[in-house]
Amino acid sequence: MFIRSKMTLLCASAALALGVAMSSGASKAAEMGSMHIAFGDIPGADMLGFMIAAKRAESRGVKLKISFLQSEDLASQAIVSGQADIGVGTPYALIQKVKAPIRMFYQLSKLAFFPIVNTEKYKGWKDLDGQPMYTHARGSGTEAIMNLMAMKNNIKYSAMSYVPGSAVRAGAMLQGRIDATIVDAERRTLLMREGKGKFALLPLPKIDASDEALYANTEFMEKNEEAINILLEELVLTWREINKNPGYVSKARAEYNLLPDMPASDAEGIDPYYAEAVETKIFDDNGGGEKAILGDFEFYDFAGTIKGDTSKLTVEEFWNLAPLNKALDKLGRM
Amino acid sequence: MSRTLVDSVYIPPETSSFDTMIIWRTISVLFVFGSWEIAGRIPISIAFPTFFETMTALFEMIMDGRLAHAYFETLKPLLVGVGISAGFGVLIGTSMGLYRSVQWLGEPIFIVMQAAPMAALIPLVTFVYGIGLAAKVCAVVILAAPIIVLNSYKAVTNANVSLIQMCASFQGSRVQQIIRVIIPDASPMIFAGLRLGVAAGFIGVILAELLITPTGIGDLITYHRSVAEYADMYAAIFSIILFAAVTIGLLEKAEIAYFRPERKKKKGS
């Protein structure tokens, strides 16, 4: 859900080439058909986990192709219209409001965002009463978190402004244009390091909601059961591997030659990024599952993404957990 | 000298039945909206609402004040940006047409600006102007100004030589020549440039609201898209198209009323 401003376009083209390589590489799996995956963002370090799992699935005969689209909305439209098969995002609104024939089936990551303030102006939540706030976009997770905290602390922001991209908001913090915002883990570390003690994180209760999930057209899932199962098994195994050893990502990146054109400075950020991600527990060993979904209902209802009475919502309306359960039955639950 | 000597008097062509025009225009509008309704009912995409749903959403947005609030936000950068572009644009363009040195100074800049895909530069505007009002105003100006400048410049350069000579033959000063002949003669093309400039300004402000920070109409579009409320999204898009068309139409009316009395009379007769 955040924009990686540092990533170069070169990287994007290289990744597209990778997609092509992936689709042509698996000859023995021709009978299994191919899966076209659409990311709603430009390629970045956070996608490496998925790319590793994809490479591993490929070696088991699954044919994969990855495209990087401009936005999550575009990616979801591509899935709905059948131009791509598997999307990345949390399309709750799309499913609920226009009855899009898609279901989510694997939680890639949980929301992990960090409210941060300039201590020269604010010390705690209460100081933000009557102050301007900056979040990613209307209806986004970042806005929902900040509004939730305002409600819990009984304060009110003077205005909510939308500045898409954690990197952009972090830049504005460093330049002193804004004094309070919410950023992702990567930018939290950056701000704490570059701010030289000027910035402080505000306490946040644990928020259990999906940031990114895999979803697909229901018809596609029925027809490609076997391939999806292989992909899910490799995803679960890769996620568990990363949780055990975050350094696995850069090793596997070298092994599979993933995002080869990534600038060295960005590549150096891979290890710390995954170490942090694991530390903040954004990768679930069991692919989310039912308990993650109930957390989503609550959070996305608050965010305004889901409308109506959440107690009446059923998991089946939004998710298809059968393939994941099948994979977990085989691999065992942790 | 008697009036009998006056030769054939100009008779304006009959406004070949006003009613026929109305009928055809209505058919044109009905055709577009009808096709929209049908396309929405098929549906061509789950993200494409029917015309009726869109109008319902538009009505709701008008009634609950969301639209008014959005326009209040969008109009700020639009008005400031178009104001700057129009004021300075006409001034610079006219000066380019009148003075060689200004022409040589300005021509390369504005021709490149007009030819270049300025919309692609909007995200870069944030590096200089940040993410606030200034960036959006700048986006409007970089899209609107070149066309206004170049049209004014060309209009003045192509001002009727015969009229300029006529003015000179009656010992009109340079200032009289500019004010009484060149500018009025150039005004149709200057206004054409202003209309195009305002249209470009609309593009600029919407791009800025989509690409820089979502506010106003851009926010309505992105927000409703992100939460899959497509009828609301199309309602916002429909409203801005309608608003732009009406604004440009009014600009034409203003031009005729204040600068082209002879055309006003022609239309009225």
Place this chain on the structure above:
Amino acid sequence: MTTVIASPTQEEHSRVNDTAQEIVEVSGITKVYPGGTVALRGVDLAFPKGKMTTLLGPSGCGKTTLLKIIAGLLDATEGVVRVNGKEVSGPGPERAFVFQDFALLPWATVLTNVGFGLEMQGVDKATREAKSRSYITKVGLAGFEDNYPHELSGGMRQRVGLARALAVSADVLLMDEPFSAVDEQTRRLFQEELLRLLAMENKTVIFVTHSIEEAVYVSDQIVLLSPRPGRINRVVIPGIERDGKTPDEIRREPGFLDTVEDIWDTLKKYLDEERMV
């Protein structure tokens, strides 16, 4: 009755010069356009006061160029223009121009257009309008004061142009093919009116045309120019008895017909020469 003079310097234009003094004189006018085209070379001419002189010649002989140099709208490469004995280097209040394409402001009414010259001279609005109205009536456009040029026919538009030139009370009217954009009937009516108006106003007129008949019909003297570079070939003084005759009778006059024939012979030679080249 036609008097033909080999050169205008031979001061024997009896009819013209008996009483008249020369209000406009050009001497040694040469015009070279950028690019080297020589439009006029060494033109010496005198225009007698209160008379109508026509500059006639094939296209490209520089007649309009000469007129615009006299008007001060073009600079001569060499030579001088004198008006009332004074050298001039630009437009002046003693000369008014009537344009071939009328040069009316399309966004202004007949009244404003006629008053334009006065406006440029700083005449106040009330005086300007009163004067304009009187000239609009004189050229036969009363009732059209509030019309716009596009509502008028070509002939009516040129009346506006004429009224504008008359309104500034210049001594010399410079007319550049004023009837060329007008149909033949209108043209003839217009010529009559012009002669009548000029008789009332006592103006000196320098008139450019490419119509031999028109030149012969309206002029007191006709200056025939040779093709590029324009030089003075002959000055012809048509001797036509007008008194008590209708326009059609005048056009059937032997004097009229002979003069037309005579000029045509001269111009035909140029055409033949051109064809040889």
